[in-house]
Amino acid sequence: MILYLSLRTVGWLADNLLLFGTPLLCYRMTGDVSWSGTAVALLWTPRLVSLAGAGPLLDRLSIKHVFILCDAVRLGVGAVCSLAIVARPESALPAVLTFAVIAGVLFEPTFVAGEKAGKLLAAPERAAGVQSALTALEQAAIIAAPALGGLLLLAPPVALVLATSAGYAAGLLLDRSLPTTRTTGGRVRLLSGVRHSLGDPLLRSVVVLTMLLNYLLGLVTGSAAELVSTAFGVSASGLSFVYSAAGVVSVVVVGAAPYLIRRFGLAWYGIGTALASGGACLALTLAPTMTLFGACLGVFLALDSLFSVYMRTSRAERVPTEVFGSTVTVFGLLAVAPVPLAGATLAVLGQHASPSLVLQIAAVGALLLTLVLSPSLTRASRRPALASSTAGGTDPGQARGGTVTVEPLRKDTPPVVDMPEPLTPSPTSPPRVLVVEAVSGGALLAQEALRQGHRVVIASADTADRTIPEELRDRIEESVTVETNDSAALLSAVRELHARKPVSAVFPGCDVYVPAAARIAADLGLRGLDVAVVDRVRDKARMREAVAAAGLRCPRFIEVTDAEQLPKAGEHVGFPCVLKPVDQSGSLHVTLARNPAELAAAYQRLSGDSFIDLGRPMGERALVEEYLAGPEYSVEGYVLDGRATVVAVTEKILGPEPHFVELGHTVPAPLPAGLEEEIGAYVEDVVRAVELTVGPFHCEVRITEHGPVLVEIGARMGGDRITDLVKLARGVDLARVWLAALLGETPEAAGTLTPAAPVAGIHFFTAPDADRFTGAAGLADVLALPGVRQARIDLAPGDPIHPPTDFRCRIGWAVFTAESHEAATELRRRIDETLQVNPAGDTHA
16 A cells, blocks of 8 residues: 555656646746646646546556556656757757646556556545545645746756656656556446446536536636736746645645544535635635735645545545446546636636636636535435446455355345445435344345435344344444334334434335334334235235235145144145245245155154244244246346336256255346246236335246246345346346335436446355365355456354255355356356365265
8 A cells, every 4th residue: 555655646746747837837938828828728638538548448457557558658758858858958848748748648547547546455434534645645746746846947948857757767666566457347438437427416516516626726727827926926936836835734634534524424525625615716816915825825725635535535435446447537537628628718818818807707606606516416415326336345356355254144145345434414414214133135225325324223133143233333323122023112112213313214124024114114104015915025825815816827825834734735735846934035944845745744844943043933834835847037126106117037046856945046037038028027917916015026936837927025135145146237226226215215216327247146155965064175266267256155164064955055155247148157167166165075073
């Protein structure tokens, strides 16, 4: 990190030496403000062209190699221009401008590369702090550059070129310390950057504010020499030292940015710095003395630095790594464009209007437009980002590190995500979200709500497999400890909470708590599922009754509560049949029975299992239902106002019968023509039959000779990281959709993302012949396979390995993307072959 920061500092120093020194040198050599304005335009306009190609290129190329190439070329051009100036002194002006233009063009790829490296190297929760440090270093360069430039103006023009070239030489030495990284997210176009810069309401507002302030900065930079010369008799060289003195204020003040963001919230911090910047610019033009002018200039530069922290923090938090370069490109094109426009304004109007008048008009306009934008910006800050997914937020480059964490993996284990610093509640009181048990999708919901700046409360028993995750415990507003399986106690606790801290929406942590969340929402008068029908999406017997009553295809079934009912159930359903609990998940005790004896044995195992899941015993209620022959799929989607939207069909890769263990998933499923539409239409009918009205659904079906037939439907997001696969391959974030729907926002806008690849999948590692885990070899090799996004082992040496009968047999997993289903199948095979479980051969206790 130190070498990286040193490299950025050297680059900023060299670039600012040209940005500040070149206009001043032009004015000193010509005495004409039009030439200094022309220099500003020439310094910035070519950068726009360079930016257009830099971002998408950087999303695919090595950061290190880009730095080395650009610094080497700039060093070579500097040497040629220096020789030209020495040989022909009269060519100094065009030589300096040529060098400055070429160096500026090559600065943009290194700038984008540096910003991307900073995003990769900095932990998300430290975004504001890291961006403050970078801004402080940038301001330190701004301080040093004008002072050095002022000294260089006393020397021949070649001195400016030589000094800048020395910076590029130092950078070339530091470049070699950068890691050789490459993003493997596929082909990235500039259009992705357009979408993320302008499609995200917050970033769109940030772009506009940045354009306003950069226009003012360009006007100040281009006109300051004329202002101080005519009003106060200060030379261009003297002004450079005023710049440096004023810049000291920026370095001191910028350290307060993280505190101010925490105190006032990111949105109000940005609005405040933008308004104050416009006011400082206006005051600068009215300053009666050089001392007040310098003070106003110092305040203006300090506020510009504080706003830079806002801009960079917003960008780092809301733009995904795989499209970061293209987004920074579009962001930069729009933000930088006003600077040459400011130079052109001075060049055209310099002979007809005073620079002070131009600055005053621009400052007043900036103030008014900032006030107009303020309401929309505060609203946008509470909206989720329109961002690409990298499987829960972990960058491919970070996943290559091979981190192995040890924790049990349930069927509905939420994605592993880095937790960013939550946004400080603004004066407009962001929504308060209640999550009943932050397990499975509940943890995902809580993480996303925190990311959006909402206040989060978790109601939990906070024990055993219902313990609040540590990564959430210190970030939520409050936890309510209560027995969540006791409906009366839970409702009473939430009523007491709501009286103190009103709740805006209630979410179940997993399907177990769907009925409880619906009843709490109804009691508090909030949006939610209809209490009268909520049991249809939790109890498989009630579910089938509703689907059958609607005249839809449904397997024959009968509910049993003891072993004596099994013979009649088998006779009614017929063999082969399937036995399953009425209210469990994860394929727990879902068993194929080919005859009465197998059915009796399967029920004995179910009713005799002492496994406690989320504080609930297995129980004796079960379904005996018709066996459906055919491939199995799940359908992911959401409901708004009773209208179902199918987002993806997922292929399920099952283990051998008589059990139905899910060993992997693929999104989207490879389906023959017309079948996806048939499945979607059937599932929409199922949604209507069970009367789902709002929120996500996960519906499992089998394709029989008669068409799709229901296995089950849940009013929840799919487990097994299917939500991540949907984000990767379909570009829809169901967690964001769910939050938006219950908070009264627009789910479609909240959940629309950019797909990372055509196909995404997950593969679960198992060892069916082993009963104890001793270790695994090859995880790093799995992570190195092209397309693998994340991989993890969930057992520790010595842990028992569950028999291959349900989700508990899984040892770990790998998430991957591919360009086709054929490529995904091949990659799944390579992943399975690469990881070796219990390589020493000691597999039995």
